[in-house]
Amino acid sequence: MNESTRREFLFQTGKLLVLSGAASIAWDAVAAGAPADAPNYTMTEHWWAMVIDVEKCIGCGNCVRACKAENNVPLEPYYFRTWVERYVVDPEDIEHPIVDSPNGAYDGFPELTLSNPNVKTFFVPKLCNHCANSPCVQVCPVGATFDSPDGVVLVDKERCLGCRYCVQACPYGCRYIDPRTNTVDKCTLCYHRITKGLLPACVEVCPTAARQLGDLKNPNDPIHAFLRTHKVQVLKPQMATGSKTYYNGLDGSVR
């Protein structure tokens, strides 16, 4: 083998590497900036999160009713994309709270009858935590559930097999099998609304602003100030799910 052939070979290989790298970067840019139906919405400019202020929730169930109406969630059997739990906790035994959520709080809560008046009690709204490292996404065998580029965990109903792996994997119990389609269903953070500049239905109707939508990629979003100035917590931090649903005033008894 002579010297000039080797030089030529190295030059051609280098050219190929540079060109293919540039092409892949260019393709990513083209793909990310071209959502067909929402011309003013660029996915890569957003990273959605939710703030739940437990100290403001009054357990009215407005969010639960609005979610079912907005997203056509079956009324019965009692499946939910969001629901509200009522905790009754003996302050000296926080590991054994009494939790109820009749119909997910769709009709509110019945009057509380306490045998022991020395308890603390409060409401905790629950929904998909839109984790950055979702266990449900990791277990899906067909790529039917995924993290969108703007940080929302979504389901592809066309690809879902209904195998239920993700229902078991979610540590927060946020998924159910829709009996009408036999595919999985869950909170989409009202993806059809937030991509149009509207609030999720539950946030829209919450009368006390206990629920707030936040865009972590928008430096002017008030969520940054809120997270900085409040003592917030995510659910089950030991699971390392990268949850993006931040709870303010969360009691240690909440599971």
Next chain:
Amino acid sequence: MSSRQDRAHLVRVAALFGGALILFFVARAVLVPKDFGIYGHYRAGALADARARPIAYAGQAACVECHGDVGDLRKTSSHAHVACESCHGPLATHASGDDATRPGRPNGRTTCMRCHLASLSKPAKFPQIVLKDHADDGPCIACHQPHAPKL
């Protein structure tokens, strides 16, 4: 060293392997959607599917576009941050100009009680009503204007 006869079985295995490989790629091309893997291990079209859903709640901004008078009334009241559709229900079809769908007139008692009925679980500073200490069985809106409820 190896005769043509000795190599024949290798050729058959190679052909079988090649055939299986071709079958695999054909099946893959047919079964995997074209837009799979553009953003990640999923079908890119699923994002558009999720966006395509029609809205049911019009949003506060759409309501006050026409009903500015009620919007102004609420602005200084304790219900300033309660969205119209919290009590009146989902009204996107009404907001898009369909006059046939009218906003529901909330029941002047049960709608109020969903939020304001006293409960130990509610935050202490939220205004709550102990019914037997408050008033008779009449509708709340007999005394309170719901858009500016303070008497």
